[in-house]
Amino acid sequence: MLLLCPTVLSLISSSLCAAAPQRDSKSELHSATSNRNKLLLISFDGFRWDYDRDVETPNLDKMAEDGVKALYVTPPFLTITSPSHFTMLTGRYIENHGVIHNMWFNTTTQERKQYYQAQFVDSYWDNGSLPIWITAQKQGLKAGSLHFPGTAATYKGETVRVKQVEPPFYNHSDETDWRLNVDKVIGEWFHQQNLDFVSLYFGEPDLAGHKYGPDSLNVKRWYGKWTGGQVKKIILSKIPGFNFKDIQFQLLDYGPVGMLLPKEGMLEKVYRALKGGHPHLHVYKKEEMPARLHYSNHPRLLPIILIADPGYIVNGLLPLNNHKGEHGFDNEVMDMKSFFRVVGPDFKKNMTIDPFDLVDVYPLMCHLLCINPEINDGHLENIKHMLVSSKNTVEDEGKTNNQVEVLIGLSAVTGFLGLVFIITTSYTVWKRTTA
Ligand SMILES: *[C@@H]1O[C@H](CO)[C@@H](O)[C@H](O)[C@H]1NC(C)=O
Ligand SMILES: *[C@@H]1O[C@H](CO)[C@@H](O)[C@H](O)[C@H]1NC(C)=O
Ligand SMILES: *[C@@H]1O[C@H](CO)[C@@H](O)[C@H](O)[C@H]1NC(C)=O
């Protein structure tokens, strides 16, 4: 995730929110919005927290000097795309926002919708938590989103007003499109349409290779982490005492985590058969899930949850696996950790902060945008020390602008934009091949 936070004027500071909290009168609204930060949240799906250790990343290193990096960020469990990205947008753990999987499913009809089709099921996304776009719009800001998970859905009758949803079978690797999309966001959306907040999603980690470490980046090494023969398969049908006849609905063959709805009266039998059935398979009744995972308390979660150890995946009948890599492991597994950078006038420079949880990014973004957050699970206090309390000079602002252009080579960036970067993510790239 990359959070780009250009500001219009150098007068913005973190104290502005406190100074102008009331926005019901028109004049206050106007003055608050015209001095407000602009914020761009970019997610690169596929970065790992220690990416910059493996390869030469001179520009990411420069960003760390110019801003703040975290050692890593802990994503929410389940560490897959739609659930994690909705956590960024809401600051809620997955059990609280309800987007529990990339797949939408109906246990009665057996219907399933894969990642892309699930983007259009409003009731799946609109489950009581408002994404930051809608909250920002309700408070007078203009929001946009390009390809970010959740963009297509309607929340309490409202959508993000400026949006671009990728077409079906969109090629997330097309570098020409990356450039067009970045130019659209910076040139059209921020500059011409004067949006305050945009979320931008890139479906490939290769982007960073191209942008930040050309040639030196061995993407294959990264992909190779859990690939091919290295991923071991746990096949449930081979576990003695387990029988698919006892199962009403299953969500298996989707990486290291599976879920089962046993037929009526069969829960104990299924649970006892699977528990201890494989040395690398953890079997939980939903209510027994470790509390730290926050993946227990939602009606959409099925009664039995299976979690494989790192390097293993859960299959039903067959060793189905055409995946290029795996994600979704326990979020304490270091390979699931996310990468994080911020640069911008509100942030200290050359600072490395301790790891924190991805839920904390939401209150940070609300703070930068001067909007009142919805109820959320994040804590701004955890990361507030990355913020400067007083304002940079106009000169500093000018420097930041140059960095924007150096970093992302945007001809569309004009002089008045400052920059904040955050990058996090940890999810590998097989989502669409399985979805
Ligand atoms: C699943 O399908 C049943 C039967 O059509 C319907 O009553 C129920 O509301 C559906 N559930 C979801 C979550 O769509
Ligand atoms: C969230 O989804 C669950 C299960 O589909 C449903 O029972 C619940 O009413 C929904 N809550 C809201 C606030 O939409
Ligand atoms: C997607 O775009 C990349 C880069 O242009 C290209 O190499 C790749 O073959 C394309 N994939 C498909 C499925 O068209």
Ligand SMILES: *[C@@H]1O[C@H](CO)[C@@H](O)[C@H](O)[C@H]1NC(C)=O
């Ligand atoms: C950033 O901090 C490191 C050590 O914390 C120091 O060695 C380096 O000189 C600093 N860089 C800048 C540009 O201040």
